[in-house]
Amino acid sequence: MFVSYLFVMVMAWMANLAGLATIIGAFAAGLILQDAYFESWDDDRKCPVTIKDLIMPLEVILVPIFFVLMGLQVKLETFLQQEVVILAAGLLVAAILGKVLSGFGAFGVKNHMAIGIGMMPRGEVGLIFAAIGKSLGVLDDALFSAVVLMVVVTTLLAPPLFKDCLKRCR
Numbered sequence: 001m002f003v004s005y006l007f008v009m010v011m012a013w014m015a016n017l018a019g020l021a022t023i024i025g026a027f028a029a030g031l032i033l034q035d036a037y038f039e040s041w042d043d044d045r046k047c048p049v050t051i052k053d054l055i056m057p058l059e060v061i062l063v064p065i066f067f068v069l070m071g072l073q074v075k076l077e078t079f080l081q082q083e084v085v086i087l088a089a090g091l092l093v094a095a096i097l098g099k100v101l102s103g104f105g106a107f108g109v110k111n112h113m114a115i116g117i118g119m120m121p122r123g124e125v126g127l128i129f130a131a132i133g134k135s136l137g138v139l140d141d142a143l144f145s146a147v148v149l150m151v152v153v154t155t156l157l158a159p160p161l162f163k164d165c166l167k168r169c170r
Contacts (some may be wrong), residue, residue, distance in 0.1 A: 004033055004054060023128050070127045070148065073134060078145040088146035095150050096120060096157075111169045119156040126151040 008029040015025025033051055078084045103116025130147040133139040139147065 004051060007033065007056065014045065021129065021132055066124070066127075068154070070131060073131065074145050074148050075141045076145075078142045078148070084146055087143065088149045091146055091150040092153055094153050095122070098155075111165070112164065114165045114169060117158055117162045117165050121155040122151040123155050136152065148168045 008026050009030035011032075012022035012025035015028070016022050027148065061072065079088075099120040100116035103114070104112045106112055106115050109115060127148065130139060130144055130151070133147075134141075134144045
């Protein structure tokens with residue numbers, strides 16, 4: 001586990017050196033790492049060891065901390081400002097329409113709407129890039145809060161819309 005964790009950290013550091021977001025390096029590490037590298041670690045086990053098994057203890061600890069840190073950065077009082085609410089609404093409309101309309105660019109499928117709705121959630125990656133933007137001073141508190149609201153709403157809205165779309169479009 002230590003070797004794979006160290007590899008991810010080195011790749012994230014190298015991405016940072018190259019002027020990229022650290023998440024890009026971590027993603028590249030995930031593309032390179034394969035479960036086959038860990039098969040010979042414990043030959044006595046009936047179930048093979050997977051990377052997910054090795055990283056799960058870290059994920060259980062770090063993911064909740066990440067979301068707490070993102071929530072702490074949101075200034076709730078900014079939602080009382082009319083321009084922030086309008087900006088958040090505009091971001092939300094653009095986010096939803098952009099993804100739904102992009103689903104119609106898929107060729108050879110029957111349910112274009114399901115593809116667009118399936119792509120709609122932003123999740124952790126949107127939060128990571130918003131946090132990077134805030135730390136660099138590109139996003140102020142108001143814009144950061146509006147982006148976080150857009151990420152949260154699209155992430156929560158997508159599953160029921162997706163389920164409904166799949167029911168209607170069979």
